[in-house]
Amino acid sequence: MDTKSLPSLFNDPGHYVKAFKVFCARSAKFRTYSDWVDGVFSEPVVGKLQATVDGREELRVLGVGSGSGEMDCAMLEKLKRRFPRINNRVVEPSCELLGQYKALAQSKAHELQGVECDFRQQKLEQYEKAGDATKFHFISAVHCMYHLDDYDSSLEYLYNCLIPGGAILVIHLSENSGLCRYRERFPCFQPSDHNYSTSADIRSSLDRRGIPYTQHPYPVRLDITKCFDQASEEGGLLVDFLTNVLNYRKTAPEDMQRTVMECLGSSLCSESKNDGIYLNMDWDAIVISKPQH
Numbered sequence: 001m002d003t004k005s006l007p008s009l010f011n012d013p014g015h016y017v018k019a020f021k022v023f024c025a026r027s028a029k030f031r032t033y034s035d036w037v038d039g040v041f042s043e044p045v046v047g048k049l050q051a052t053v054d055g056r057e058e059l060r061v062l063g064v065g066s067g068s069g070e071m072d073c074a075m076l077e078k079l080k081r082r083f084p085r086i087n088n089r090v091v092e093p094s095c096e097l098l099g100q101y102k103a104l105a106q107s108k109a110h111e112l113q114g115v116e117c118d119f120r121q122q123k124l125e126q127y128e129k130a131g132d133a134t135k136f137h138f139i140s141a142v143h144c145m146y147h148l149d150d151y152d153s154s155l156e157y158l159y160n161c162l163i164p165g166g167a168i169l170v171i172h173l174s175e176n177s178g179l180c181r182y183r184e185r186f187p188c189f190q191p192s193d194h195n196y197s198t199s200a201d202i203r204s205s206l207d208r209r210g211i212p213y214t215q216h217p218y219p220v221r222l223d224i225t226k227c228f229d230q231a232s233e234e235g236g237l238l239v240d241f242l243t244n245v246l247n248y249r250k251t252a253p254e255d256m257q258r259t260v261m262e263c264l265g266s267s268l269c270s271e272s273k274n275d276g277i278y279l280n281m282d283w284d285a286i287v288i289s290k291p292q293h
């Protein structure tokens with residue numbers, strides 16, 4: 001399928017933000033994060049750290065590709081209940097997102113009392129190159145491994161940044177998700193600066209190195225019902241987000257539109273229930289632990 005002549009969504013940052021907002025709302029992105037932190041996070045992460053880290057010690061945390069910080073702040077609030085003093089270093093290249101993270105942390109100053117933040121506007125690769133020797137008790141990389149130059153070597157680097165007894169949380173799209181299947185079917189829509197690794201790739205990188213981990217699958221659905229309503233502006237924005245094409249409905253040839261929508265709506269990618277169509281975006285939380293000895 002020839003998509004080269006189609007205008008990229010990334011050429012219009014304002015339109016991208018609108019499309020991203022629809023995606024966040026229709027996938028309940030941030031509610032999913034807080035539900036996950038409330039439900040799953042405690043046992044494999046907080047429990048593990050508690051068993052190996054002295055609670056009187058300052059907990060050193062590293063957030064990689066933290067974006068606007070919703071997930072990180074939710075995790076920090078949970079960690080704070082067990083570890084009253086936390087040093088939270090954040091490595092995030094986007095100035096805009098880092099600004100949003102700072103504002104969010106500021107608005108949660110009361111809940112995050114005892115958390116000292118150290119924001120670095122950098123890519124992980126730049127941070128690594130700078131050669132800081134700090135070791136961390138807990139490192140998180142939530143939906144950001146797709147953006148790294150070489151996730152395999154970055155994983156090894158992050159593992160080396162852990163103290164013995166520490167843990168890394170990687171959240172990554174499952175290889176069984178409908179979104180992965182859609183991307184496999186239409187690689188032409190994917191930007192070249194992303195690697196479309198799946199949770200299976202992360203696990204095989206760890207297996208090859210004999211690094212222990214546990215995996216915690218989590219179901220996530222994106223309501224794409226409106227994508228099938230030609231009159232819906234919201235649906236149009238969501239289609240733009242999924243194809244990375246600006247005004248897809250106006251710019252893509254009709255047969256291309258049909259093929260893509262057929263795939264998105266099919267049981268390969270989505271499930272239909274209660275008059276709605278839901279794209280499967282299941283992710284896996286992979287908790288990597290570094291043995292103490």
Ligand SMILES: C[S@@+](CC[C@H](N)C(=O)[O-])C[C@H]1O[C@@H](n2cnc3c(N)ncnc32)[C@H](O)[C@@H]1O
Pocket residue numbers: 064065066067068069070071091092093094097122123124125141142143144147148149
């Ligand atoms: C899909 S967003 C995820 C943001 C946040 N963790 C969340 O789940 O809401 C990916 C994040 O990775 C960041 N990123 C991109 N390239 C990166 C790199 N080389 N090193 C670290 N972070 C990177 C982006 O700026 C963005 O904030």
